[in-house]
Each structure stands twice: as C-alpha cells, then as structure tokens.
Amino acid sequence: MSGKRRLIAIFILLAAITAAAAAFAFNAPLRFAVIDRLTRLGTAKLPEKIDVPTYETSVEDLISDPRISFDQSMMLINTDHPLPEGFIADAAEYKETGVIMNPCAVESFGKLSEEIGERFGEKLYVSSAFRSAKEQLEIIGEEGETAQQVGASEHQAGLGIDVYVMYFAGTGFIKSAPGKWINTNCGDYGFIIRYPYFKRSETGIPYEPWHIRYVGLPHSEIIMRNAMTLEGYIDFLDGGGYYGWQSGGKNWAVSRQSGGVLKIPESFISGKISPDNTGGYILTFEIA
Numbered sequence: 001m002s003g004k005r006r007l008i009a010i011f012i013l014l015a016a017i018t019a020a021a022a023a024f025a026f027n028a029p030l031r032f033a034v035i036d037r038l039t040r041l042g043t044a045k046l047p048e049k050i051d052v053p054t055y056e057t058s059v060e061d062l063i064s065d066p067r068i069s070f071d072q073s074m075m076l077i078n079t080d081h082p083l084p085e086g087f088i089a090d091a092a093e094y095k096e097t098g099v100i101m102n103p104c105a106v107e108s109f110g111k112l113s114e115e116i117g118e119r120f121g122e123k124l125y126v127s128s129a130f131r132s133a134k135e136q137l138e139i140i141g142e143e144g145e146t147a148q149q150v151g152a153s154e155h156q157a158g159l160g161i162d163v164y165v166m167y168f169a170g171t172g173f174i175k176s177a178p179g180k181w182i183n184t185n186c187g188d189y190g191f192i193i194r195y196p197y198f199k200r201s202e203t204g205i206p207y208e209p210w211h212i213r214y215v216g217l218p219h220s221e222i223i224m225r226n227a228m229t230l231e232g233y234i235d236f237l238d239g240g241g242y243y244g245w246q247s248g249g250k251n252w253a254v255s256r257q258s259g260g261v262l263k264i265p266e267s268f269i270s271g272k273i274s275p276d277n278t279g280g281y282i283l284t285f286e287i288a
C-alpha cells in the first residue's frame with residue numbers, strides 16, 4: 001500500500017469510528033440498549049430442569065382446585081400467532097381511571113406505578129392499554145405499517161400497556177429516569193419490555209421502550225434477566241418438564257405443556273395456568 005492510500009484508509013477508519021461514536025452519543029435508545037445488554041450478560045441465569053414428582057390431570061379438574069387460578073397472562077400474540085377470531089379479553093378497569101386492562105395485570109401495574117411515584121415523584125401515565133379489534137383497525141388507519149394487524153396486537157388482550165411520564169412519551173420515554181428504570185427493573189413487577197432493541201429478528205417489531213407487557217412472576221424475572229423475548233422464552237420452555245426458579249424467598253416450578261393431560265406437581269402451595277396461544281399451556285406453581 002502506498003503512503004497516500006494508507007492515509008486514506010486511516011482517514012476512512014477514523015471517520016467510521018467517529019460516526020459510530022456520534023450515533024452512540026446521540027442515540028439514547030441505542031446507548032441504553034447497549035449498556036443494558038452488557039449488564040444483563042453479566043447476570044444472565046437460565047432456569048434449570050428440576051425433578052418434581054407429578055400426577056396427571058385434566059385442565060378442567062385442575063381449574064376446579066381452589067389453589068389454582070386461570071388467566072391469560074402468558075398468551076403469545078404476534079403475526080404468527082394472532083388471537084383466535086371471536087377472542088374475548090378479560091377486562092377490568094384500573095383504579096377508576098377509565099383505563100381498561102387485563103385483570104391479571106391490575107395489581108402489578110398498581111405496584112409499578114406506586115414505585116415510580118415514590119422513587120421519582122412522577123406519575124406514570126397510560127396512553128393505551130386494552131384496545132378492541134375495532135380500535136386496533138382505526139389505529140392501523142392512522143399509523144399504517146407501524147401498527148400491528150388486527151388480532152396480532154397484545155393490546156387486544158389488555159396485556160400490553162403503553163406508558164409515559166410527563167414530557168417523555170414514545171421513544172423519548174427512554175430518555176427519562178423513570179423510563180430507564182422501568183426498562184431495567186420491570187421484570188421484578190411482573191412486566192417485560194416486549195420489543196427489546198436487539199430482538200427485532202424474533203419479535204418482528206422495532207424497540208418499543210414504552211410498551212410493557214404483563215406476564216407475571218417469575219416469568220418476567222427470567223425473561224428480563226436473560227434479555228429474552230416472549231417468543232424465545234416459550235421456545236425455551238418447550239420441553240414439557242418443569243424448570244425451577246427461586247426469587248423473593250419463593251420456589252417456583254414452571255412448565256409448558258400441551259394435550260389434554262397435564263402433569264402437575266404432587267405438592268404445591270398455589271398455581272396458575274394460562275393458555276399460551278400456540279396450542280399449549282404455561283403452568284406456574286409455587287412449591288415448598
């Protein structure tokens with residue numbers, strides 16, 4: 001290489017480094033996502049298979065057990081797995097605010113909202129929670145391609161909640177302290193960042209720092225700690241057996257099962273069953 005060519009090569013390299021540094025400095029979502037991902041790499045920990053003695057039962061019999069609750073918290077909703085036609089979301093009003101969401105998310109959203117108030121003195125607003133198929137259709141008309149097709153939006157199940165704080169909505173949410181905190185810690189409150197920055201190949205959706213999705217504990221902790229998507233997590237569970245997870249002094253056993261016969265731990269404190277909208281059920285048990 002001649003001296004002149006070498007100089008040009010060095011110049012191009014320096015220009016590329018400067019451009020990357022500028023993108024990093026000025027692109028708040030990217031900056032947050034890179035640091036967040038590096039942090040999670042250090043603490044990632046997947047649940048491991050556990051051996052629990054089980055018995056076989058049917059979904060109907062399981063639901064009649066007073067220790068068991070049935071909800072829609074673990075439904076995977078995307079373009080590959082749209083909601084079935086005629087799907088009816090469980091719906092509840094959040095604290096007389098007029099905001100409608102899936103009842104399974106109400107208590108946890110209250111705690112998250114309270115935490116934001118205490119920590120930052122800020123009110124956590126909801127711009128959109130439950131949307132009917134008709135309302136989703138109207139949004140598609142307004143936003144075009146960025147909105148999910150009817151049936152493919154978590155808002156139609158009241159499980160996706162779009163949040164903001166004063167002056168920081170949409171992508172700008174990640175520039176606010178509450179936004180950064182929620183994108184880091186919502187897993188402790190039963191929520192996940194449903195469309196993470198680097199996971200568009202799995203979700204089909206670009207980063208949405210404002211869209212939180214209720215899945216409940218301990219799934220939210222596992223997903224957020226391992227920087228997973230809901231798609232990836234349901235794939236991961238697809239073994240049929242039980243996975244163990246410990247947090248907050250509780251022992252959890254979780255499993256994804258399909259078919260009419262379910263394998264249930266012989267002894268458990270409480271449990272939850274949710275269809276996953278891919279033909280299976282996600283079973284969540286608190287065990288001794």
Ligand SMILES: [Zn+2]
Pocket residue numbers: 128155160161162211
């Ligand atoms: Zn949303």
